[in-house]
Amino acid sequence: MDESSTIGIIGSGSWATAIAKMVLNNTDSLNWYFRNPEHIKNFKEIGHNPNYLTSVDFDVDKIFFSSDINEIVEKSDILIFVIPSAFLKDALVSLKAPLNNKFIVSAIKGLIPEENLIIGSFFHKYYQVPLNSIAVISGPCHAEEVALERLSYLTIACQDMKKGRFIASKLACSYVKTSVIDDIYGTEYAAVLKNVMAIAAGICHGLGYGDNFQAVLISNGIQEIKRFVDTVHPISRDIKSSAYLGDLLVTAYSQFSRNRTFGNMLGKGYSVKSAQLEMLMIAEGYYAVKSIVEINEKFKVNLPITEAVYRIIYEKVSPAIEIKLLTEQLR
Numbered sequence: 001m002d003e004s005s006t007i008g009i010i011g012s013g014s015w016a017t018a019i020a021k022m023v024l025n026n027t028d029s030l031n032w033y034f035r036n037p038e039h040i041k042n043f044k045e046i047g048h049n050p051n052y053l054t055s056v057d058f059d060v061d062k063i064f065f066s067s068d069i070n071e072i073v074e075k076s077d078i079l080i081f082v083i084p085s086a087f088l089k090d091a092l093v094s095l096k097a098p099l100n101n102k103f104i105v106s107a108i109k110g111l112i113p114e115e116n117l118i119i120g121s122f123f124h125k126y127y128q129v130p131l132n133s134i135a136v137i138s139g140p141c142h143a144e145e146v147a148l149e150r151l152s153y154l155t156i157a158c159q160d161m162k163k164g165r166f167i168a169s170k171l172a173c174s175y176v177k178t179s180v181i182d183d184i185y186g187t188e189y190a191a192v193l194k195n196v197m198a199i200a201a202g203i204c205h206g207l208g209y210g211d212n213f214q215a216v217l218i219s220n221g222i223q224e225i226k227r228f229v230d231t232v233h234p235i236s237r238d239i240k241s242s243a244y245l246g247d248l249l250v251t252a253y254s255q256f257s258r259n260r261t262f263g264n265m266l267g268k269g270y271s272v273k274s275a276q277l278e279m280l281m282i283a284e285g286y287y288a289v290k291s292i293v294e295i296n297e298k299f300k301v302n303l304p305i306t307e308a309v310y311r312i313i314y315e316k317v318s319p320a321i322e323i324k325l326l327t328e329q330l331r
Helices: 014-023 037-046 069-075 085-091 119-127 143-147 161-171 184-207 211-232 242-253 258-267 272-278 284-299 304-314 319-327
Strands: 007-010 030-033 063-066 078-081 103-106 134-138 152-158 176-181
Touching: 007 014, 007 069, 014 030, 014 078, 014 143, 014 161, 030 069, 037 063, 063 069, 085 119, 085 284, 103 119, 103 161, 119 134, 119 184, 134 161, 134 184, 152 161, 152 184, 152 242, 161 176, 184 211, 184 242, 184 258, 184 284, 184 304, 184 319, 211 242, 211 284, 211 304, 242 258, 258 272, 258 284, 258 304, 258 319, 284 304, 304 319
Parallel strands: 007 030, 007 078, 030 063, 078 103, 103 134, 152 176
Antiparallel strands: 134 152
8 A cells, every 4th residue: 555545435424424534634536435326416516425424515526426336446445444334244245346455444333243243354254355454443533523623533453553554644634643553353342342331321321320320330341341352352452542441431421422322212211113213323232232242152251231231122121120230230
């Protein structure tokens, strides 16, 4: 990769739009895949994404849009995937262009549900992308604050640190600071689990638990994340760094967190289905908690918060009863 490398974004939601804004601070052109051609037409006419982060204006002359994923893949050296994990396989059904000669960047914080695979492992297993040609974008960072140009921090995880630094340079700007680590597995699993913890935080908020309890919940949450990632991928990592703890905190506490919002609705008495229908965006933790519980059948890690969220969502246990039982396990 070098300065002549072309970048393509696969996805058209709020995080994809925020990433496009960052990339276009550092490059003169961008390839961008939108599934819906009507959305491309509207974007070109009004100069911003018609559905997400509508306050962010773009110079559309710098963007090559296409609703053909093969066209974007063929024209790009670096591909940033920003599609909800539950829909990634469907989005790739029509893909015929190879990916094993591309540099793949995952900005997806979820697992492939049917496979129970993190995104990097999915591309490595099914598309033969070398592990050193995969990077992961981790927070703490919400798209809405990027749109407002509020100071944010990103961590890029990549086993090839040189390539990781290159990707970091394409995202850094006056309001986004970047750093690079080599823990692609830990950052992906931590990002998956922090969404589950955020659902738990939302449920507790909806039930009327206060800040004192939330602090205990999230301090137990980071311990739960550490136990799991250290078991699944045991390397030396600082779980207190922003890529892990910071990402958990912003997702558990922020007004912009869709997973916290989803949990809050469950705590207030919404059914899972009605909460999903009312939300305009996907809460990745809904799919993630089932996958984590299934993965953990092998590892047997103590995950009381994750298991509580799973029982509320998939076994339809009363949130009030389940969280009351959970409070007896937290310290």
